[in-house]
Amino acid sequence: MTDAPDGYHLETRLVHDGQKRTPYGETSEALFLTQGFIYESAETAERRFLNEEQGYSYTRYSNPTITMFEERMASFEGAEAAQATATGMAAVTAAMMGQVQAGDHVVAARALFGSCRWIVEDLFPRFGVGCTLVDGPDLDAWRQAVRPETKAFLLETPSNPSLEIIDIAGVAAIAHEAGATLTVDNVFATPLFQKPLALGADCVVYSATKHIDGQGRCLGGVILASTEFIETKVQQFLRMTGPSISPFNAWVLLKGLETLPLRVERQTETAGFLADALHDHESVRRLIYPGRPDHPQADLIRRQMSGGSTMIALDIEDGKAGAFRFMNALRLTKISNNLGDAKSLVTHPATTTHGRFTPELRAEMGITDGLVRLSVGLEHRDDLLADLRQALEQV
Ligand SMILES: *Cc1c(COP(=O)(O)O)cnc(C)c1O
DSSP, X not given: OOBOTTSOBHHHHHHHTTOOOXXXXXXXXXXXXXXXXXXXXXXXXXXXXXXXXOOOOBTTTOOHHHHHHXXXXXXXXXXXXXXXXXXXXXHHHHHHHTTOOTTOEEEEESSOOHHHHHIIIIIHHHTTOXXXXXXXXXXXXXXXXXXXXXXXXXXXXXXXXXXXXXOHHHHHHHHHHTTOEEEEEOTTTHHHHOOTTTTXXXXXXXXXXXXXXXXXXXXXXXXXXXXXXIIIXXXXXXXXXXXXXXXXXXXXXXXXXXXXXXXXXHHXXXXXXXXXXXXXXXXXXXXXXXXXXXXXXXXXXXXXXXXOOSEEEXXXXXXXXXXXXXXXXXXXXXXXXXXXXXXXXXXXXXXXXXXXSOHHHHHXXXXXXXXXXXXXXXXXXXXXXXXXXXXXXXX
């Protein structure tokens, strides 16, 4: 783990950074569950609205608890600025919408989280923004997709659910050569294992709903970039359209950051243990785990990630029927479309999160009928292994 610019290690900063104490001297971060703020005088209100005086005015714009979460996230990511949002999708939508206007064009990797793909593929064309989807790992495909009006690139790595890896530095270089920006959805890697900004990306987005909360309670999102990017592309869009995070959710997520390294490191260790133990099981046609040396992109993973992942993809024998028998036989591991939780969760992408795509499109994204995505939680690894093994026996 690297040293902080101010000399403190990451774990220390995630416990302390961003905290603003009130005169009461509270230990824990204060929760400012308020819509608005009182002005001392009419003149103060006037100056705040003219932006001549710093201070809070309305929680749709900003709020001290939300600021604490944003500052802690910015410290974590090594970003100049952060802007929290109500959900991960609000973060992706604002980050991308804030960068384009009618006539512009975006290039995105085709293996995207379902809703992210809908934004660029279905929503953008309604407003005159063109979109080309490419095979993310193929750098030539990104190059060939560029048009004179290309303004922004979007990718997710490792991708959901097939855990495919995209070369962030390589794609960033192509984007910059084309005068475009690169936005990376970094949910699967978490801020602990991959730093897209340091690799050349211009903007990073998270669904804080996942590992940042880590205990399945609150929705949230965050956009991280340079101050200039946030102020010119994102802030006005968010303030005026209003997908603000609740101060309560920001507070839960702020506390989640204190324990994120402990949780994600343990979950990743367990995931590596399970991947090794189940890799050769006769009911597993293929197991994909970014922490294993047999991942087809192991070299790239070593270059751009500092840890595996809390996620494993398993292609179960006998397609959908086999996958369903496996999932229904699990006792400890629960069936859910969520991930990054303390509880281990499995998803069958072909019939849920990616069910709206044709079988051909799913095949392009590496989603077979037998694919099961496993999000590894905080249970004891031996209990999880026993559960997964007994369920695999039912396949
Ligand atoms: C969950 C998720 C999102 C959306 O986040 P919400 O908080 O559910 O809106 C976006 N991208 C990825 C990769 C995700 O896993």
